[in-house]
Amino acid sequence: MKKVVGFVSAMLVAASLFAGGKSDVKGSGSLVVYGSCEEEYLSAVCAKFQEVTGIQTSYQRLSTGEVLTKIGEENGTPSGDVWFGGTTDPYNEAAAKGLLLPYKAKNAKHLVGSQYKDEFDNWHGIYRGILGFFWNTEEMKRLGLKPPKDWDDLTKPEYKGLISFANPNTAGTGKLIVNTLVQMKGHDKAMEYFKALDKNICQYTKSGSGPSKLVPKGEVVIGIGFLHDVVYQIVDNGYDNLGMCAPASGTSYEIGATAIFKGCKNEENAKKFIEFALSPECVNMAQDNGSYQFLVIDNAKPVKAAVDAGLDKIQTIKYDFNDAKIMGPKYYADFFNVIAADDRVKTK
Numbered sequence: 168m169k170k171v172v173g174f175v176s177a178m179l180v181a182a183s184l185f186a187g188g189k190s191d192v193k194g195s196g197s198l199v200v201y202g203s204c205e206e207e208y209l210s211a212v213c214a215k216f217q218e219v220t221g222i223q224t225s226y227q228r229l230s231t232g233e234v235l236t237k238i239g240e241e242n243g244t245p246s247g248d249v250w251f252g253g254t255t256d257p258y259n260e261a262a263a264k265g266l267l268l269p270y271k272a273k274n275a276k277h278l279v280g281s282q283y284k285d286e287f288d289n290w291h292g293i294y295r296g297i298l299g300f301f302w303n304t305e306e307m308k309r310l311g312l313k314p315p316k317d318w319d320d321l322t323k324p325e326y327k328g329l330i331s332f333a334n335p336n337t338a339g340t341g342k343l344i345v346n347t348l349v350q351m352k353g354h355d356k357a358m359e360y361f362k363a364l365d366k367n368i369c370q371y372t373k374s375g376s377g378p379s380k381l382v383p384k385g386e387v388v389i390g391i392g393f394l395h396d397v398v399y400q401i402v403d404n405g406y407d408n409l410g411m412c413a414p415a416s417g418t419s420y421e422i423g424a425t426a427i428f429k430g431c432k433n434e435e436n437a438k439k440f441i442e443f444a445l446s447p448e449c450v451n452m453a454q455d456n457g458s459y460q461f462l463v464i465d466n467a468k469p470v471k472a473a474v475d476a477g478l479d480k481i482q483t484i485k486y487d488f489n490d491a492k493i494m495g496p497k498y499y500a501d502f503f504n505v506i507a508a509d510d511r512v513k514t515k
Contacts, residue, residue, distance in 0.1 A: 195221065195222065196222060196223070196433055196436055197222060197223040197224070197225070197433060197436070198216070198222050198223070198224045198225075198248050198249065198433050198436045198437065198440060199224075199225050199226070199227075199246065199247045199248050199249075199432075199433070200212075200213055200224060200225070200226040200227075200247065200248065200249050200250075200251050200440070201226070201227055201229055201234045201237070201238075201247040201249070201250050201251070202226050202227070202228050202229070202250075202251045202252050202253075203228075203229060203230060203231045203234060203250070203251070203252045203253025203254075203339065204251065204252025204253060204423060204458060205252075205376060205399075205456075205457055205458055206228045207456045207457045207458070208252070208452065208453050208456040208457060208458040209226055209228055209251065209252065210226070210456075211452050211455075211456045212251065212444070212449055212452060213225070213226045215443075215448070215449065215452065216440060216443050216449075219443070219448070220436075220439060220443075222436050222439070226251075227247070230253070230337045230338045230339070230373060230374045230375070231253035231254055231256075231257035231258075231338060231339035231342075232257060232334075232335070232336055232337040232338055232339065232341075232342070233337055234247075234250055234253070234257065234261075235257045235260055235261055238261060238266050238428055239261075239264065239266065243266075243429065243430045244430055245266075245428040245429075245430055245431050247428055247431065248427065248428060248431040248432065248433045248434070248436065248437040248440075249425065249426065249427050249428065249431070249437045249440050249441065250267075250290075250424070250425060250426045250427075250428065251293075251425045251440075251444060252293070252294075252423050252424075252425070253339050253375075253423060253424070254339030254340060254342065254343050254375070254421040254422070254423065254424075255285075255290060255292070255339075255421065255422045255423075255424045255488065256339050256342040256343055256346060256488075256491050256492070256495055257339045257342065258285075258289070258290045258424045258426055259285070259289075259290075259488065259491065259492035259495070260492070260495065260496065261289075261426070262285060262287070262289035262290065262426075262492075263492060263493075265429065266428065266429055267289040267290065267426045267427065267428065267429055268289075268426075268427040268428065268429040268430075268431070268434070268437075269287050269288040269289050270288055270427055270438055270441055271288050272288070272291055272438075272441050272442055272445055273442060274441075274442050274445035274446055274464070275288075275291055275445060277445065277464040277465050277466050278291070278292060278445075278463055278464055278465075279463050279464065279465050280463070282422070282488070283295075283422055283463045289426060290424040290425065290426040291424060291425055291426070291441065291444070291445055292422040292423065292424055292463045293423050293424065293425050293444055293445065293449075293450055293462075293463065293464075294422075294423040294450065294453065294458070294460035294461060294462055294463060295420055295421065295422055295423070295460055295461045295462075295463050296393040296394070296395050296420060296421045296423065296460040296461070297393065297394050297395070297413065297418060297420050297478055297481050297483060298340075298343060298344065298347060298391070298392070298393060298394075298413075298418045298419050298420065298421070299391075299392075299393070299394040299397075299411055299412060299413045299414065299418055299481075300314070300315050300321070300389065300390070300391055300411065300412055300413075300414065301378075301379065301382055301389070301390050301392070301394070301397045301409055301410065301411035301412075302314050302315070302382065302388060302389045302390070302409070302410050302411075303382050303383065303385050303387075303388050303389075303408055303409065304408050304409065304410050305385070305408045306385050306388045307388065307410075310329075310388070312325055312326070312388075314389075314410055314412070315389065315412075316412065316414075316415050317414050317415040317416050318348065318351070318360070318414050318416060319360075321364055321367060321389070321391070322360065322363040322364050322366075322367065323367075324367075326367045326388075326389060327366060327367050328367065328368075328369045329367060329369060329387070329388040329389050330364070330367045330368050330369065330387070330388070330389045330390070330391070331368065331369060331370045331371070331372055331377070331378040331381060331382075331387040331389070331390050331391070332344055332368070332371065332372070332378055332390065332391035332392060333371065333372050333373075333374060333375040333377060333378070333392065334371040334372060334373060335499045335502060335503075336499070336503075337373045337374070338372070338373065338374050338375040338377075339375060339421070340374075340375025340376075340392055340393065340421070341371070341375065342491070342495060342499060343419060343421055343491075344391060345357075345361070345495075345498050345499055345502050346419075346486075346490070346491040346495055346498060347418070347419040347484070347486070348360055348361070349494075349498050350419070350484065350486065350487055350490065350491075351416070351417060351484065354498070354501070357498075358501055358502070358505045359505075361502055361505055361506060362505045362506065365505075365506040369387060370387060375392055375393065375396075376392065376393070376396045377392075378390030378391065378392045379392055379393075379396035379397055379399070379400055380400070382400075382409065383400050383404070383406040383408060383409055393421065393460075394411055394413070394476070394478055394481075395458070395459040395460045395473055395478065397409055397411045398459045398472050398473060398476050398478070399457050399458070399459060401476075402459070402472050403457050413481045417482075417483070417484045418481070418483055418484065419483055419484050419486040420483045420486065422463070422488075423460060425440075425441060425444040425445075426441075427441060445464060446464075447464070447466050447467050447468070450462045450464060450467050451467055451468055453470070454470050454471070454472060454473075459472045459473045459476075460473070461473060461478070461479070
């Protein structure tokens, strides 16, 4: 359901927030944000943006796959103005279809690497999250099982019906998992892997964070997803029955992004939002609102909970974003083809 953040009078803003360098930035009109990060952070960001600009801001929380489908169907006349959060693979698909508006953000100068921005300025990165495994320690003990250490471990017969990860049709996390295994194993071996893994899947969730919410409750025993979502369950929700690791043979990472929809109704306000999204005032709010991804601008503060959990020590593969952008749709189609033989209902 779309939530409208209450109107707050326009206020003074630091000059660093927005393009143009004005110290007194007063906005007018409105802005609609489609957010694919967790709702707690999304809500806080939209409220803060409205507070500092006076621009009436509403949002809708949708998985990245849902946003991609929605703006594709709207075909150049989007009902939203900007996209905030979620993995870049769906952003790249949207860019390839001409659905995003290139914008050279002034605050992009603070990004810590060229990989955190689309080469044609279709999107800009706001955070980085690492893919891994996690499990319910109580359930693993009850079942007499050892936790997985690497990707191939997940296909062991003793894990039958115990594993969950996100549906690539609806979640960028699922797309990232497919692309990662293709890049690590090669296409054919990856598809053989997914066919074997499918036998152990109890559920493909709608959102990328879905497994991290099910595992602590024991509804699922093992999950594949972003490790910062596990940190949230430990730090914010107090679960002490979670174990986690990065796959021994390697793993990849997401770049959480933000972008403007081509043809949006409030383009100037959307540009202001992008500048805000690339400011410390925005990204530093993440760890205060249950989001513990690493930040990718040089003037943001370190994410203490992620560092305390050792996530900064994990090495990642050199993920080929261009291959995912060009070949991703074929890989996802092939993924669904190889698991189609199993007609059990696994999505939720």
